[in-house]
Amino acid sequence: MGGVTESRKSDGIAAAVEREYADLSPLQVRMATHTEFSERPDDPAGRVMHLLGLPSGRSLVDVGCGTGYFLRLLAENGHRGRLIGVDLSPAAVDEVARIPGVQGVPGNAEQLPLPADGVQLCTALYMLYHVPDPVAALREFARVTEPGGRVAVLVNHHRTTARTMDWVREIAERHGADLADSGLNGVTSDTLPGLMEEVFGEGAVRATRVDNALAIPGPQPLIDFAVAALTFCGVSPSFPGREAVIRDITAEAHAWFSTPGRVWRDPKGYVVCVANVG
Ligand SMILES: C[S@@+](CC[C@H](N)C(=O)[O-])C[C@H]1O[C@@H](n2cnc3c(N)ncnc32)[C@H](O)[C@@H]1O
Secondary structure (H helix, E strand, O other), X not given: OHHHHHHHHHHHHHHHHHHHOOOOHHHHHHHHHHHHHEOXXXXXXXXXXXXXXXXXXXXXXXXXXXXXXHHHHHHHOOOOOOEEEEEOOHHHHHHXXXXXXXXXXXXXXXXXOOOOOOEEEEEEEOOHHHOOOHHHHHHHHHHHEEEEEEEEEEEEOOOOOHHHHHHHHHHHHHOOOOOOOOOOOOOOOOOHXXXXXXXXXXXXXXXXXXXXXXXXOOHHHHHHHHHHOHHHHOOOOOOOOHHHHHHHHHHHHHHHOOOOOOOEEEEEEEEEEEEEOO
């Protein structure tokens, strides 16, 4: 019985992830919002590069590479080792394959299409919380990384940007959206260090926590960010009430900002865990 429930939950996560990343433009909007409207300046990709000593001559696979932002940064900054991007989304694989010097490979983190000890470094940024079996994925990261190599995983804090997500979910629900399949498995910065120690061994993992907030100064960037989160709130591009949901988001954002001087503050943060592969 538990097995059936678990497998339904996995199917739900996988379907939500497939819907969400069929088109990468909402992800691009969310990334741009974080870049432009973070309360404290932060550069998560730069932080991961620093923690791994990048760029370098070491081979690297980025699992769940999305738009290829991280791989592009490495390629453009003179990384000399082999660069591979793996993603479930065909749109992501196409995007990454266009970056000179980067190989795009379709694949699932739970069963990577790479040989054992095939790379020296493995990164997985903002993706492990989408994988139905995160421990299976971590075991795969360990398998494909050669001894002496390193694995870096970045996930968000529990209830990151919860103010915006709760607001959007409330509007979506009002219009009949089904909130059941959020595409998330519950891995957060609180649970990731323990999961990684389970796989890589006690003492093999170093965690760096970063706390921040979105600070959005006006209605339009808030509307853009909210609309870019809709698929996670049961409002896919084909949802019949989507236009009505967007109308409510727009009206409520304008109403909230009609008081002068307001800033929409929404706490967020992440952890980067780096494991040494034994
Ligand atoms: C939030 S995006 C992050 C993209 C990129 N890592 C970044 O930092 O911008 C999550 C990405 O993980 C991919 N993804 C989700 N589950 C996956 C899985 N099981 N295997 C491979 N890729 C997956 C999605 O298709 C999407 O491109």
